[in-house]
Amino acid sequence: MDLNGFTRYRASFYRVSANYSPAGEWRGTIDIRKQRSDGVVEALVSHKDVPGSFPSEDLARVAAGAYARVIIDEEKFSDA
Numbered sequence: 001m002d003l004n005g006f007t008r009y010r011a012s013f014y015r016v017s018a019n020y021s022p023a024g025e026w027r028g029t030i031d032i033r034k035q036r037s038d039g040v041v042e043a044l045v046s047h048k049d050v051p052g053s054f055p056s057e058d059l060a061r062v063a064a065g066a067y068a069r070v071i072i073d074e075e076k077f078s079d080a
Helices: 057-074
Strands: 007-009 012-020 026-035 041-049
Touching (some): 012 057, 026 057
Antiparallel strands (some): 007 012, 012 026, 026 041
């Protein structure tokens, strides 16, 4: 597993994406990874939907990034 497309934040890496829903709104999704000292990358959160919906792709991505940073800050990987 590589970290291409992921953003480093503290000791973790996150990636955001946004998808257009049939309801006409944008939804954000996050993935969070951690690279262990032996170089192995482990998935902490995969394809987690961000709460809420947004009127634009940009807003969905910004919200997803903020949500990922909160999960990393609070170390709430099992809750995500």
